[in-house]
Amino acid sequence: MTLSDGDLAAHLADQAGRILLQVRASGMFSGKSLGKAGDQTANQFLVHALREQRMEDGLLSEEEKDNAARLGKERVWIVDPVDGTREYGEERTDWAVHVAMAVNGAPVLGAVALPGLDVVLRSDQPGEVPPAPEVLRMVVSRTRPAPEATGVAEKIGAELVPMGSAGAKAMAILRGEADIYLHSGGQYEWDSCAPAAVALGWGLHASRIDGSPLVYNQTDVYMPDLLICRQEHAEMVLAQVRALS
Structure with a gap:
């Protein structure tokens, strides 16, 4: 099977999502063991498939031991087999599968599957983002909303919308x-790599919260902050973040 990079990303995200639903439906796991089984099973599929289909590219996965060889590659696949393990285990819909590719550090391609909704959103097949309502809505963590997010929401009069995974939050804007x-x-x-790639492909703004670009395939893979929104709201939000700091 010869697929374009975009088709491969979308196919892998979709298939990994289906695998995860089967693992959950098997009834063999519960609680934390379900999350672990799902993560490991989906990761094995994604990692083996990418090494088979794109053996020359680098690879970074949350569930795989990091390999420094990726740092010398221009093209690096960055995957999260289950983004939102808690939500997956609780049989919610706000969890995701991320498959992305960074080229020279830039998030150029991505697919985010929302298996609970049977949806895959792709950077290379953008749709039209619905217009914003009069009162803006800001997605925040269900369990620990970031102080900067709640502070900015208060300043701009935005409604807080608690939600699970990062991918689900980002895709909520597209949807x-x-x-x-x-x-x-x-x-x-x-x-954030796949959600950022999809958001950028759909014409949204995606950056660090100081406005600087998102850069991937770094030695230190920690990336503390992220802003995804419509282009017309970006400077307002960034200005409020600066005012809070």
Whole structure:
């Protein structure tokens, strides 16, 4: 099977999502063991498939031991087999599978599957983002909303929308369910690469919360903050972040 990079990313995200649903439906696991089984099973599929289909490219996965060889590659696949393990285990829909490719550090290609909704959103097949409502909606963590996010929301009069995974939050903007995703509580490259790539492909703004570009395939894969929103809201949000600091 010969697939374009975009088709490969979307196919892998979709198939990994289906595998995860089967693992959960098997009834063999519960609680933390379900999350672990799902993560490991989906990771094995993604890692083996990428090494088979794109053996010359680098690879970074949350569930795989890091290999410094990726640092010498221009093209690096960055995957998160289950983004939102808690939500996956609780049989919610706000979890995701991330498959992305960074080229020279830039998030140029991505697919985010929302298996609970049977949806895959792709950077290379953008749709039209619904217009923003009068009162903006900011997605925040269900369990620990970032102080910067709640502070900015208060300043701009935005409604807070609690949600699970990073991928689900970012895709909520594309789907017209939210308008701003501001995160400052700490993430890793696999948490944001695919959502950022898809958001950028759909014409949205995606950056660090100081406005600087998102750069991937770094030695240190910690990426503490992220802003995804419509282009027309970016400077307003960034200005409010600066005012809070």
